[in-house]
Amino acid sequence: MMRKAWAAGVALVLGTVAVTAFAASDAPPPAPNGIVMPEGYKDWRVIALSHRTDNNTLRVILGNDVAIAAAREGRTNPWPDGTTFAKLVWKDRTDDNWEAATVPGRFVHAEFMIKDAKKYAATKGWGFARWLGMAQKPYGEDADFAQECVACHTPVATRDYVFTTPIQLP
Amino acid sequence: MMRKAWAAGVALVLGTVAVTAFAASDAPPPAPNGIVMPEGYKDWRVIALSHRTDNNTLRVILGNDVAIAAAREGRTNPWPDGTTFAKLVWKDRTDDNWEAATVPGRFVHAEFMIKDAKKYAATKGWGFARWLGMAQKPYGEDADFAQECVACHTPVATRDYVFTTPIQLP
Numbered sequence: 089m090m091r092k093a094w095a096a097g098v099a100l101v102l103g104t105v106a107v108t109a110f111a112a113s114d115a116p117p118p119a120p121n122g123i124v125m126p127e128g129y130k131d132w133r134v135i136a137l138s139h140r141t142d143n144n145t146l147r148v149i150l151g152n153d154v155a156i157a158a159a160r161e162g163r164t165n166p167w168p169d170g171t172t173f174a175k176l177v178w179k180d181r182t183d184d185n186w187e188a189a190t191v192p193g194r195f196v197h198a199e200f201m202i203k204d205a206k207k208y209a210a211t212k213g214w215g216f217a218r219w220l221g222m223a224q225k226p227y228g229e230d231a232d233f234a235q236e237c238v239a240c241h242t243p244v245a246t247r248d249y250v251f252t253t254p255i256q257l258p
Numbered sequence: 259m260m261r262k263a264w265a266a267g268v269a270l271v272l273g274t275v276a277v278t279a280f281a282a283s284d285a286p287p288p289a290p291n292g293i294v295m296p297e298g299y300k301d302w303r304v305i306a307l308s309h310r311t312d313n314n315t316l317r318v319i320l321g322n323d324v325a326i327a328a329a330r331e332g333r334t335n336p337w338p339d340g341t342t343f344a345k346l347v348w349k350d351r352t353d354d355n356w357e358a359a360t361v362p363g364r365f366v367h368a369e370f371m372i373k374d375a376k377k378y379a380a381t382k383g384w385g386f387a388r389w390l391g392m393a394q395k396p397y398g399e400d401a402d403f404a405q406e407c408v409a410c411h412t413p414v415a416t417r418d419y420v421f422t423t424p425i426q427l428p
Binding site: 221 | 286300301302303304306307308309310311312316318320346348353355356358359360361362365368389391392393394413414417421423425426427428
């Protein structure tokens with residue numbers, strides 16, 4: 089009986105830890121503009137990838153179903169409402185077994201662009217949000233942080249404010 | 259009547275062309291070792307990415323459901339039977355709007371590793387295959403081409419012959 093009660097106690101504690109860990113990793117606080125991290129983005133498909141030598145990062149850009157359909161059908165200027173991109177960024181690391189290969193090192197952040205021409209009219213039709221590091225700390229002091237995103241994306245205003253060009257495959 | 263018959267003829271020809279084009283882009287000839295291109299790989303999820311400066315290429319490595327589950331659960335040495343990786347490779351291109359960003363240019367090839375310890379015992383438990391360019395031409399003169407793959411992967415024998423380390427995400 090003692091053994092059973094002990095086992096039940098351990099199961100309870102482990103269960104609580106599991107639930108806490110799940111909640112912590114799955115639902116970080118919203119961005120200062122109220123955007124909630126899109127669910128399930130880790131399972132989205134690839135839109136593109138890039139390597140930046142100005143800040144030594146590797147990036148993969150994923151898209152939700154709306155984004156993938158639009159990319160494959162060439163409906164990208166403008167991207168349709170409902171398009172969501174997740175850009176995942178890592179610091180450069182030299183591969184342990186291939187010295188001319190740069191691979192993902194420390195995780196830097198996950199950032200998102202959500203298209204809704206009406207809802208996000210104040211930020212050029214896109215909702216911007218970013219969560220920093222493995223701790224997923226929301227980026228920005230207040231809701232105005234997104235004007236910084238807009239400023240950086242303005243050089244590609246004629247591409248619906250999107251730098252990314254979708255990959256071409258056979 | 260003449261016009262209708264002509265239109266029907268054109269439709270028939272166009273239909274044939276469309277079917278041929280679809281077949282050509284969707285089902286390239288098998289690799290010389292008999293491996294058939296895995297279906298639906300463009301919809302697989304991301305395992306990792308890399309940038310190689312020895313041949314100036316960007317790569318994204320996708321995994322089928324078995325590979326993704328194994329990667330997320332840390333069952334990667336050995337990878338379980340049924341694991342399949344698709345590595346998609348493009349030549350470097352400088353982004354038109356961000357000069358310090360390297361992005362995918364010309365598509366080079368899609369290559370695959372399929373784990374089946376018994377079936378592919380002669381090539382270290384992995385079936386290797388590669389299709390070149392947008393034309394998806396099978397790589398290799400005969401079935402022995404895969405020994406070239408094995409030779410290149412032998413430095414990572416202690417990693418189940420896999421160079422790729424799965425990305426870490428929050």
